[in-house]
Amino acid sequence: MRSRSHGALTIPLPSAIGTSAASIAWKCSGLDAAGLRAMLGTSAITLGGLLKHLAHIEDSHFARLWLGSPAGAPWDTVDWDGTPDWDYRSAAEDIPEQLHVLWQESVARSRAIVEEVLSTGGLDQLGAYTTHSGERPNLRRILLDLIEEYARYAGHADLIRESVDGLTGEDPRGELNHGVGQWSAFHAHPGEGEFLPSDHGRSHKRMTAVVTVPWKT
Template sequence: MTDHTAFDADSWPDPPAAGSEAEAILGALERQRSTVEWKCSGLDAAGLQTTLGRSAVTLGGLLKHLAHVEDGHFTRLWLAAPAGEPWDSVDWNSDPDWAFRTAADHTPAELFTLWRDSVARSRAIVDKALAQGGLDQLGAYVTRGKERLNLRRILLDLLEEYARHAGHADLIRESVDGLVGEDPPK
């Protein structure tokens, strides 16, 4: 049986030392994705439901939230399409913390699958977009301010989201079992 919560330290990404702007941004994003995956890996349901202090944020909640963010950034902001289920049936105005709140309803394997599948969709969308042009391309979604975000902005916003939550994951994971560090042991 495959352990869907395991992390493969041999796959740890290293952003290019001297690559293009797109390669640098994607490399940094992959490193942040891997950091969150590593900090959430190998835990049972109780570990993924652990909170720190007064915060209600859990590692499982972070995985589900980041799955939504991945789908939202590229399906909604880039393609101007619905993000798909389970996201489309949520009333986000009345329950903005739905992803965090409902993560405990899933097994660790389900949470990792949800997150990894959303990351795979994002990667495919970004790969296709980059093959069709550069970071200056505008997404299809039009904001309330009548603006369209370019691919660079969408990627940088996602990178910022991951960096913020990697810090949360680092603190929560240390409180669960003492795991610390910037890079996984090899």
């Protein structure tokens, strides 16, 4: 990837994460425990499992790669070698509210770290984690990893939610309640790199549930 200035990338990267996060939040909204535990075909992935897995990704990425420390609860008591898919499987034991809050709180911790880092410099600042070859990830790399993760799982969420109740498409603009506003400080004005949701002519089933979207206002 061509090197670009701090000013060119500070806004688009978190905004790009917010677009996929908004899609996932919408596809996981308004469902009871059975809906969040629904599986598609032979896959064991569920919407609840995606929420818990993304919470783990948020915490582990910034704790391990940026701070150089283990992730905290509930991840620090898990035997990951024995149960590498614990976050997916254990989600079936959680109620919907627990899963949504777990994800939202993990994003809040990530945002706090990013805000602190960017208050003292740019995206090229290096995290504490060091590879065997002596390399360290910068903040840009960590955010790009999150974009990749969220984009992948947004596609999973599309298919699973449609199989539950037929909901398709993207969130109609303006229907989400962005109460947490996790990443509002990073959003550009339209035309300056902001990633805005669009309908692209796809059909929607109107939702009345209140949805809180991490990474987005």
